Amino acid sequence: MSLSTKIKLVVTGDDFGYCPRRDLGIVDCFRAGGVSSVSLLVNGSSAAGAADLAQRYNIPIGLHANLSEGIPVSAELRQKSSLVNSEGVFLGKMGIRKALALGQLSMPEVRQELQAQVSLFRELTGQTPQHMDGHQHVHILPRIREEFAQVLHENGIHYTRLPVELGLHRCDWIPEERMVFNRAVQEDALNSVGIFKSYGLRWPDLYIGLSTMGKHMSTHNIQRAIEYGILSLHSSLSPGHSTQSSICMTIELMTHPGYPSMPQEGGCGEGPDDFSQSRDRLHELEILRDPSLHSYYNNNNVHLCSFKDL
Template sequence: MPQSRMQLVVTGDDFGYCPRRNQGLVECFLSGGITTVSLLVNGSAAQEAAELAKRHSIPIGLHANLSEGVPMCPNLLQSTLVDHRGLFHGKMGFRRCLERGQLCLTQVEMELRAQVRRFTELTGQRPQHMDGHQHVHVLPGVRQVFAQVLSDLSIPFTRVPVEPGLHSCPWLQAPLRTFYRQVEQDALDSIPVFRKYSLRWPDVYLGLTTMGQNMSVSSLQRALSHALSTESSDGTPTEHLLSAELMVHPGYPSLPGEGGCGEGPDDFSQSPERQHELQVLTDPSLSTLYRSQGVQLSCFRELHTST
């Protein structure tokens, strides 16, 4: 057996989105394809998801959502965070409103705290890790509020989506590549803020280049190779067992009209790409790859990090 070179947390995002997402994520965990999940507390199947996590002892964190569906804080059903329908502004709509100065960051903080409260009600515990649905947690202004909330509530781990090898992926469509590069820049700008509040995150992040149809054992091998030959996200060499997070979205396609966070499932959730990820993550050859590369599957509480 090769010496362990990496501790890898494999996080299944969007737990609670719909019953079929929950089913796929649980199957993936039980088969060893993921090691933790990230819960959408405003997802239509969030309560079922929390019960499944308890039943199967699945490590669980919070997928903070400011962009899809309905707020958890009742005082924000009419606020700068929502449109005329009472729904969040969407992945790009949230970003546009933020850039125009149209969002009240005090309301962002209220909603984040409400989502942590709801997480605790559902699971009986505080989240060990907390990241952002559609990477909203690293956006300007939001990152400071997010870090303050995590610090105040003693939530130790977050996500810094800076992926080695992102700039050498010609197969990514141009709009997606542009979005990912902006996510990367926002994440880099978040590092000093997260450090100020003593937050922790794995040395390396993976998952942007391996989402949906782009996921395969070979693409994961490529991503791992980049990670194992790189420095940590803040540019300092790692002198210990490398820690990494792989973001994934396995599941079964949402049925039309079933699921979502208050406005029904989106196109990605109804596509076969979720099931494709599930099949790749449970492929026995992936376990063989992990062993050959000295990758040790872990959850957040087991991590040794330099941050």
Template sequence: MARPRVLLVVTADDFGYCLRRDEGIVEAFLAGTVTSVSLLVNGTAAERAAELARKYSIPTGLHANLSEGRPVGPARHSASSLLNREGFFLGKMGFREAVAAGDVALSQVREELEAQLSRFQELLGRPPTHVDGHQHVHVLPGVCQVFAEALQAYRVRFTRLPLERGVGGCAWLEAPARAFACTVERDAQAAVGPFSRHGLRWTDVFVGLSTCGRHMSASRVLGSLARALEDIPAGHALTAELMAHPGYPSVPPTGGCGEGPDAFSCSWERLHELQVLTAPTLRARLAQNGVQLCAIDDLDSKRPADIVPCEATLESCLESSPS
């Protein structure tokens, strides 16, 4: 049966967060599953991560951070709407609440984004292949407009649009995770306009909100792709991104972005993702279904190869994925 042809980018977020995280990310890249990474330039291991990216020729983008740790721009020297009294960003939910209340100066958002883009250039000696947002801050109302303007000015074309089909119906997600995923999707949908007007591009399909941490498995990744492909005509070629967070657990106080590693980074869930990504099962099932792995900056030049018929399909993987 003819199936959509898929080019899949597997992006490991939080590169530069800590040495143990980076060790796992490089391991997943060398295993051939992770194809791109997103660098936190305010991460405590950012300089070492940049060295690893150069050593292993890892396609690297910027993981723009407005919510965790210390800033790299002018805000670190003065009072800023982006920071609390201790000089740290406001946190995953704190930043969202401040944006919703209109308490965040978008001019300061622009300054910090530009500072992080410049810092990336200093570390890697080249522009980022893509820019996405740590904890999806880049799709928040107002922030997405500033984000799009900054990327256009720096001639960065690729970003992430975290719209994952059916994530609200994923029964295995705990209620808070499901609610957060639905909020991210709503914000991402509203960001389409600003992103499009400024010439940004993203993959046709996004997966990762439903497969984060303990929830990742080969079947769930394939199932999420299958849901995304339900309305794609047979034989049509499309692009997809899997967001991932592999790595060895952080050991406090080492790691983080200036205030130590968070609980998720210290948990076994990062290691679980690493194990799923480096095991042969996922790569074999992707290949079996005609899914080709590539980096995001390859999307202009690569074309999916002809699909070879096989017994398994992405649709069957959806039917058999755990709930």
């Protein structure tokens, strides 16, 4: 990486509001300089408490739009809608994708729920989200991305997440089943670019997170992803290119730190899933607080910031 390249790095702690233990871990990570922004699940069991924590510790906060896990915010949609099963619960990470492929989702209902979540975010925090992304990447799914972009535009939310990670194809440590999902995410993200741009949405120059989740997070892997991304962007610039992006580049690192959820504690209306109860959450917390990672940032012109600082 060129030492002349200044890097603005947004380290986002996702799933804020999922449970008190996850929230406490994210706050501890923020106070240690490990994350610089959080994404709030407003239908999470501890969303109100998380919003209070963000205010108490002055944590930059955005909205983690959720259409796949737990119970809708819109009371009307809990009774009977295309977004939920017979128990009034969202269809799940793969269930929503299957229903979408079969043409079974109502886009007006998608829009209604997204708007309800923005409204609840404002009620809980007293502010408009600094950014808005999607839990389990639902915001870039076909047809949903149009509704998502329009809701952001109408609510004055300018930043979102575009989960395209350069160099992901080189990550041979990721299991093939996970890579199949990651490739689909990247394809959906690339197909969202034109729509997001048409609504004036913005996102950092680079995204990292698919290759560094859970046990795969390490100082080495974060460093590798940053440097490969920077080199790839530089090589794509024409000779003599001198735009601001060649001097200062922006990156979002998606993370999921926290103290692991306890059984029956937390979730979005169904209790915590295996992902949240996993010790991988603690592993991410420890890596993000690791002095060696912070030394890497300091020695390579990497400055942590929030979306409002981009």
